[in-house]
Amino acid sequence: MGLIDRFLAGDRRALARLATLVEVGDPVGDAALSRLYQASGRAHVVGVTGPPGAGKSTLVDALIRAVRDSGRRVAVVAVDPSSPISGGAVLGDRVRMGRWHADDGVFVRSMASRGRLGGLAAATAGVVHLLDAAGFPLILVETVGAGQDGVEIASLAQTTVVVQVPGLGDGVQAIKAGLLEIGDILVVNKADEPGAAEQVRLLRDLTTSGADAAGWRVPVLPTVAATGDGVDVLLDHLDAHLAVLRASGGWERRLRSAAEAEVLGRLRADLERRLAVSPEGVLELSELLAAVAERRTTPGEVVARLVDRIDGG
Amino acid sequence: MGLIDRFLAGDRRALARLATLVEVGDPVGDAALSRLYQASGRAHVVGVTGPPGAGKSTLVDALIRAVRDSGRRVAVVAVDPSSPISGGAVLGDRVRMGRWHADDGVFVRSMASRGRLGGLAAATAGVVHLLDAAGFPLILVETVGAGQDGVEIASLAQTTVVVQVPGLGDGVQAIKAGLLEIGDILVVNKADEPGAAEQVRLLRDLTTSGADAAGWRVPVLPTVAATGDGVDVLLDHLDAHLAVLRASGGWERRLRSAAEAEVLGRLRADLERRLAVSPEGVLELSELLAAVAERRTTPGEVVARLVDRIDGG
Structure with a gap:
């Protein structure tokens, strides 16, 4: 019997195992969640x-x-x-x-x-x-x-x-x-x-x-x-x-706003991941913002550069 | 004498005109702002x-x-x-x-x-x-x-x-x-x-x-x-x-956080523009979120769809 079937049958260990897979973002967890979400x-x-x-x-x-x-x-x-x-x-x-x-x-x-x-x-x-x-x-x-x-x-x-x-x-x-x-x-x-x-x-x-x-x-x-x-x-x-x-x-209304927060939160996470795909990326973003604050570049130029990175991500 | 030169000479009407061009997002305003930002x-x-x-x-x-x-x-x-x-x-x-x-x-x-x-x-x-x-x-x-x-x-x-x-x-x-x-x-x-x-x-x-x-x-x-x-x-x-x-x-520190807020705000605006490029887009986003709330689709599927739209934008 598969993990999802055992979960549906009320198996507590299957629940614990699936929760861990969902938590760590394992593809098996994501697939299970897609199937179980409607419940x-x-x-x-x-x-x-x-x-x-x-x-x-x-x-x-x-x-x-x-x-x-x-x-x-x-x-x-x-x-x-x-x-x-x-x-x-x-x-x-x-x-x-x-x-x-x-x-x-x-x-x-x-x-x-x-x-x-x-x-x-x-x-x-x-x-x-x-x-x-x-x-x-x-x-x-x-x-x-x-x-x-x-x-x-x-x-x-x-x-x-x-x-x-x-x-x-x-x-x-x-x-x-x-x-x-x-x-x-x-x-x-x-x-x-x-x-x-x-x-x-x-x-x-x-x-x-x-x-x-x-x-x-x-x-x-x-x-x-x-x-x-x-x-x-x-x-x-x-x-x-x-x-x-x-x-x-x-x-x-609250189910709706929870759905909105979850979707937009995941989009934000996706955006952030693309902006700073590496520790170097985070450092670079930090330096770009400092350059804007110190007027060495403009907000518009930095936004254009980051948008390029999003598009290339 | 051009608009920016008159602005730099302290001409009040040039300031008012440039402010309007910047406000409405006119390319002339954006270009002026890029040049003047360092001041x-x-x-x-x-x-x-x-x-x-x-x-x-x-x-x-x-x-x-x-x-x-x-x-x-x-x-x-x-x-x-x-x-x-x-x-x-x-x-x-x-x-x-x-x-x-x-x-x-x-x-x-x-x-x-x-x-x-x-x-x-x-x-x-x-x-x-x-x-x-x-x-x-x-x-x-x-x-x-x-x-x-x-x-x-x-x-x-x-x-x-x-x-x-x-x-x-x-x-x-x-x-x-x-x-x-x-x-x-x-x-x-x-x-x-x-x-x-x-x-x-x-x-x-x-x-x-x-x-x-x-x-x-x-x-x-x-x-x-x-x-x-x-x-x-x-x-x-x-x-x-x-x-x-x-x-x-x-x-x-405050100049820095202002720069950060401005850059990230403009990125957010760019993202929102791509998500909802038309009134139809806003309606569709609204419908997608309602579908998630009502469990007719999953957050993951909607996020994937919106990410596709961002990438195609």
Whole structure:
């Protein structure tokens, strides 16, 4: 029996193997994804983003437990654009894999940057589509949400949870990083630490602009992921947001914008690959931009040169 | 005497004519810009961004007066990505042109979207380079700062002023639009209206994270543009920020990032032009993305098809 047939029969090891092939961009993985893609588009994809140290992993772990307690299956893709290690070698991944290993209703995969330009977001999208096609009704995508990769990864989600921690400074950092604007649900984690109530109040003040077109009002939820406090309420809000999306046409709009982000992201990656096919290419691009800044050449001349390179690529 | 020679001799009508040729992308304008570009890179380019209704135009007008009172020349490029009208036909432009018409130390140009994909930011950059080469020591670029065009236009500036108005709702909108993160100076305009003190306090709370690497601490300045209150203080802060940039190497870094944004923006525009060379092309792209969202095709197939079109373009 082939890999895809075993995948379709629910074989967990076939899923893990295919996820790795998709992640590394192996042609076998791409072919499988092309065949399985039409079975995707059904899962509720939830992005969990926030700055390092906000307790995202602990929160996702607590969410896994809450989802399992409600009798549902769940998959997790944890993406760390800052780490060069991938393929399940991340420490946190092994810890988690160990914890949920015996539970067939949970699948966890960690992914990290492989140094490819634009490749991480595309790889993440592929793995999410695969888990979606495998029938997981809920997929949690954990990421810092910053940088080009982070933004593209966040755009995969139908629901985005932005995780903050107490302390005004952290709140400011999240606001400045543009994380607030993408949140459908704001979480103040470590809500038992000093400053949590103020943080919740500040965020509620900042989100009082009323319900959006679909009738959704962004909630600010305190949690203590380490003890599980508030996590059931968070899960209730995930389900409520899904219901609002389904009822309002927002579901189709978000699938559409996810498709747009994925296609344009891959085009951008293709463009970048052609512009800088080698370390020398990156250096040359850097020198060309410096020459423009120093007025030794013009933007028009550099653009013409780069367009030539794209056409020759 | 040719147009460029008259421009170099300080002829104001030659400047206005060249600005129009650059704005509409005329080959004569492009050729002039290539020749004059090396004389640019000296002006202090100040972006003035904020939501519609924040009083940006009135504030820029008050700034013109303050700059003229200090004996310096100043140029203004007012960009409205939401308006389809360009070439000096905007009402506010004619009002302004009238007001400053007799003053050779002031040059004002309004620009609006001409419906070209990615064209507005490139056109704005060209006009700014031209005014820079014409020797204006200060160039104010007024824009809403939102959307892809707004972001690219904002990246032209060495100093960015983000204009807010009283009322928490407006503050939230600016935060959500990601405007706060790009501000070197925050202005609460209409500071004589209710809620101004609270707005200033909120923004100061949000910007207490200390000085940046160059030693600059983002100030929050109340102004009443209509009466000129606070505008001298704003001008002092523009000059102070320029001094910090000059002393810290920030000047060169900002010129470099402006060059990068311009080159990559023009490449993006080139890519978009090839993807959608006609209204039919835009429709087809839209249909392809809908087909991906509805799982009738895959992201990979659409990317391959679009790459073929780029290569054939």
